[in-house]
Amino acid sequence: MSKGLEGIIAASTAISRIDGINGRLFYRGLDIDDLAAHSTFEETTALLWYGRLPTQTQLDHFSQKFIANRQIPNEILALLMALPRHTGPMEVLRTAVSALSAYDPEDDDNSLEANVHKSIRLTASMPTIVAAWERIRNGQWPVMPSARLGHAANVLYMLTGYEPDPAAARVLDTCLILHADHGLNASTFSARITASTQSDLHSAIVSAIGTLKGPLHGGANEQVMRMLLEIGEADRAEQYVRGMLNGRRKIMGFGHRVYRADDPRAAWLQRLSADLATRSGVRRWYDISEKVRTVMQAAKPLPVNVDFYSASVYYTLGVPIDLFTPMFAISRVAGWTAHVYEQHSDNRLIRPESEYIGPMDVPYVPIAERG
Secondary structure (H helix, E strand, O other), rough: OHHHOOOOOOOOOOOOOEOOOOOOOEEEOOOOHHHHHOHHHHHHHHHHHHOOOOHHHHHHHHHHHHHHOOOOOOOHHHHHOOOOOOOHHHHHHHHHHHHHHHOOOOOOOOOOHHHHHHHHHHHHHHHHHHHHHHHHEEEEEEEEEEOOOOOOHHHHHHOOOOOOOHHHHHHHHHHHHHHOOOOOEEEEEEEEHHHHHHOOOHHHHHHHHHHOOOOOOHHHHHHHHHHHHHHHHHHHHHHHHHHHHHOOOOOOEEEEEOOOOHHHHHHHHHHHHHHHHHHHOOOOOHHHHHHHHHHHHHHOOOOHHHHHHHHHHHOOOOOOOOHHHHHHHHHHHHHHHHHHHHHHHHOOOOOOOOOOOOOOOOOOHHHHHHH
């Protein structure tokens, strides 16, 4: 038995590869460093779904499909408006994606072609759901998606009502690329388990969203930011970290099940956080992060993971803390859906065994005789 299935190979995949020893990540054989430097989220999504980089004509056509499917049905907006305002954004996203299946014209079709169509609709509209909820819960009307902006820029536009600075949009675009896929992580495994039952694509994505919601998976970046806010100033970071370590409390953003070197995505996010700090003039969160990392790694040589610097990046971009995990989801849906296609293409029901450790041959005691 391997607790948590650590070290167990449960699937073959051609979608992404993690080299945890050397701290490298590949999508369809392309190094994440090259994609983060040169690609866009739309192009990276096409790569994950179709297995190769698109031509310019193919990318233009693909991007137009995204634009055409950003709007969500009025019934889904009505559902969002009916939810209690205290509902968490990940709960809202999970509920809305489930409800969207009822309005999908190919809901009952589980063919690859139909699933690609559904994936386009889901990937295009999930940011609309997240942004609409942010405005609804704050007593504002949702901002309708733009037909002129790229995917990342449109996310920021719908959140604020203002077209973002191109540099800020590029930062978010890079974040979306970095989060798009990551091997057989917990949420992707959930999606593949659901897909292995030959359930529909929406159900697989709802399973994945529910898994990503947990603080040990997608929710970790929220906890990192709350830690930075609690520290408040860089000169308080060392005392805070040492206090946490002495109390044997976990500091989020360090350590990873598969990496022995630093997560390659963290290196990109560190640069993005530094650039945002310089450009915005708000250096506090980056400076605290750097101090925490220095003290932490001197005490415990754990690798930095993707959650650590993504917190300061999203916060400096103006993203509310409880939207950090939904931002993760609107990126990772590209990988989740690619894994659903792959699971369906060579399917076997995922059904592991368990080791029973309870008592045996327990006698049945009639209810009148029970003490």
